[in-house]
Amino acid sequence: MAATRQIYLGVLLLLAVAASTTSGAAAFGLPRGLRPGHCASVFRTYDTVSPFMTGNTTAIHLGNTKSCVAGYGGRPDPHTAYQFCIPSWVAFTDNGTLVGEAAMNHAAVRPGTAVSGFKRLLGIRMYNEMVKREAELVPYHFTEQLGRCGIEMEIEEGNLKRFLPEDVASILVAELKRMAEAHLGREIRYAVVTVPGHFNGVQRSSLVMEAAQWRGGFRTAKLVDEQVAAAAAYRLHEKRGDRKVILVFHLGGRTCHATKFRFKDGSGHLLDEHHDAYLGGDDFTGRVVDYFVELIEEKHHRDIRGDEGTLRKLRAECERAKKLLSDREGVLMNIGSVLGEGADIYEELTRAKFEELNRDLMERAMEIVETVVMEGAPTSQMQSRKDAIDEVILVGGSVRIPMVGQLLEDYFNGRGLIRDEDAVIRGAALLSRPESARYVEECYYGGVSGPLWLAK
Numbered sequence: 001m002a003a004t005r006q007i008y009l010g011v012l013l014l015l016a017v018a019a020s021t022t023s024g025a026a027a028f029g030l031p032r033g034l035r036p037g038h039c040a041s042v043f044r045t046y047d048t049v050s051p052f053m054t055g056n057t058t059a060i061h062l063g064n065t066k067s068c069v070a071g072y073g074g075r076p077d078p079h080t081a082y083q084f085c086i087p088s089w090v091a092f093t094d095n096g097t098l099v100g101e102a103a104m105n106h107a108a109v110r111p112g113t114a115v116s117g118f119k120r121l122l123g124i125r126m127y128n129e130m131v132k133r134e135a136e137l138v139p140y141h142f143t144e145q146l147g148r149c150g151i152e153m154e155i156e157e158g159n160l161k162r163f164l165p166e167d168v169a170s171i172l173v174a175e176l177k178r179m180a181e182a183h184l185g186r187e188i189r190y191a192v193v194t195v196p197g198h199f200n201g202v203q204r205s206s207l208v209m210e211a212a213q214w215r216g217g218f219r220t221a222k223l224v225d226e227q228v229a230a231a232a233a234y235r236l237h238e239k240r241g242d243r244k245v246i247l248v249f250h251l252g253g254r255t256c257h258a259t260k261f262r263f264k265d266g267s268g269h270l271l272d273e274h275h276d277a278y279l280g281g282d283d284f285t286g287r288v289v290d291y292f293v294e295l296i297e298e299k300h301h302r303d304i305r306g307d308e309g310t311l312r313k314l315r316a317e318c319e320r321a322k323k324l325l326s327d328r329e330g331v332l333m334n335i336g337s338v339l340g341e342g343a344d345i346y347e348e349l350t351r352a353k354f355e356e357l358n359r360d361l362m363e364r365a366m367e368i369v370e371t372v373v374m375e376g377a378p379t380s381q382m383q384s385r386k387d388a389i390d391e392v393i394l395v396g397g398s399v400r401i402p403m404v405g406q407l408l409e410d411y412f413n414g415r416g417l418i419r420d421e422d423a424v425i426r427g428a429a430l431l432s433r434p435e436s437a438r439y440v441e442e443c444y445y446g447g448v449s450g451p452l453w454l455a456k
Contacts, residue, residue, distance in 0.1 A: 057190040058180045059428035060212065061226075062169055063088055064117045065253030065281070066397065068422070069176035070429035073184050083425065084179045089116045090168045094156040099175045108312050112139040113155050117254050118165040120277045121149050122199075123206035130277060166206050170215030177217055189219040192432040194424055197225045197259045198275050224431055226250065226424045227259040228268050230395050232436070233427030234418065237263055244390040245271065249369055250424075251404060252396035254280040256365050258372040260389070274371045279364055281322070281398040287357040288318040288349065292335070295347060302339060313338045318349075325351045326400045355403045366407050386412055394419045 058071035070083040086100030091114035098106050107114035126144040135142055140153035145164055152162045181188055193212050195204050204223055212221035227248035231237055236246060241263045249258045257275030261268050292314060297303050304310045317338055321331040329351050336345035373385050399419050408417055430436055
């Protein structure tokens with residue numbers, strides 16, 4: 001066995017050396033052309049040569065509003081897929097930490113003790129412009145910690161708690177890991193973690209090292225760009241997608257971004273990317289809230305602008321209505337329950353009114369798409385630039401809004417689009433399987449990964 005082990009380690013070292021002599025092209029957001037010493041150290045421990053065994057690896061996707069875990073394994077069929085999602089909320093109380101639905105419910109009562117939307121703060125410095133903008137939106141404070149942006153909040157009994165956004169991410173990761181392990185009935189040691197394509201090196205390291213490994217409980221974690229995971233959900237990372245140009249448009253609860261890239265010879269090559277960290281479904285809901293605040297004042301003679309409790313109830317009702325309008329032309333909203341009057345007072349919100357209130361925001365999202373499609377080319381080339389894109393994939397919860405899909409269909413002249421809000425986590429789960437591990441392991445070269453799966 002010892003001799004066999006040495007042979008495999010020798011093969012891995014040769015593969016690492018081969019990788020170090022490549023041109024350095026990025027593969028799925030990870031750098032190629034690493035030094036042999038790095039790759040040799042990765043495989044020095046025998047147990048790490050086969051981390052991506054079915055059932056031993058899971059996929060993690062942290063979103064600003066929803067986070068998910070997905071993978072394969074379990075009884076009786078080890079190839080059966082699983083997926084669990086929770087709201088991306090963490091709350092701190094004197095009695096402990098709340099996660100997911102419980103934290104979101106707690107936020108409705110004590111908003112200053114709960115955190116969501118932390119993802120865009122990962123790994124950034126205190127004096128970043130984004131911190132200033134975020135401070136205007138949240139009921140807690142920011143403070144410098146370890147040279148980075150930290151969060152400070154007052155929990156029950158006046159106790160101050162200070163922590164980093166990475167701590168919030170790790171709590172969510174640990175909870176998702178626990179859910180997957182409870183489903184499988186065993187420990188999971190490895191993870192594939194999705195990351196936005198525009199994240200820089202510090203943010204990527206914060207997510208994989210601090211959130212997933214040091215604090216989240218995984219022994220090893222690998223990153224894959226979200227847009228690549230979305231494409232992998234439709235097997236576009238395989239031969240059928242080679243040399244195709246793919247546009248992935250993400251519109252979530254709080255962020256919007258578009259990425260254009262191409263798969264070539266097993267590697268993903270970024271062509272262009274543009275994002276807005278403050279545009280998403282929450283903004284659409286906010287417009288509806290503002291509309292009903294004015295309507296309530298006009299028709300019911302109540303100014304609720306300073307009433308936080310009533311505003312929270314109204315926002316929850318508007319969020320519910322927004323989701324229902326994806327399948328209906330109109331929704332009756334119980335304004336009486338919002339105002340606490342006990343009477344049945346209803347007002348209708350139509351899909352047409354919702355679209356009117358949010359048209360400019362949706363047009364902002366379309367500007368992001370056009371920026372990426374055109375890449376600075378003159379208007380005369382617009383049609384050829386559109387035609388050059390082979391696949392368009394829409395992801396994120398807000399792509400369910402009919403007007404979003406319609407605007408994109410019109411922009412691409414009625415061509416078929418893939419609309420799948422969960423494509424990122426499903427694709428990441430596929431990439432966690434042994435046959436796809438080469439797409440997330442930077443020490444592999446060209447897909448020569450066969451010897452790895454013989455090691456166990």
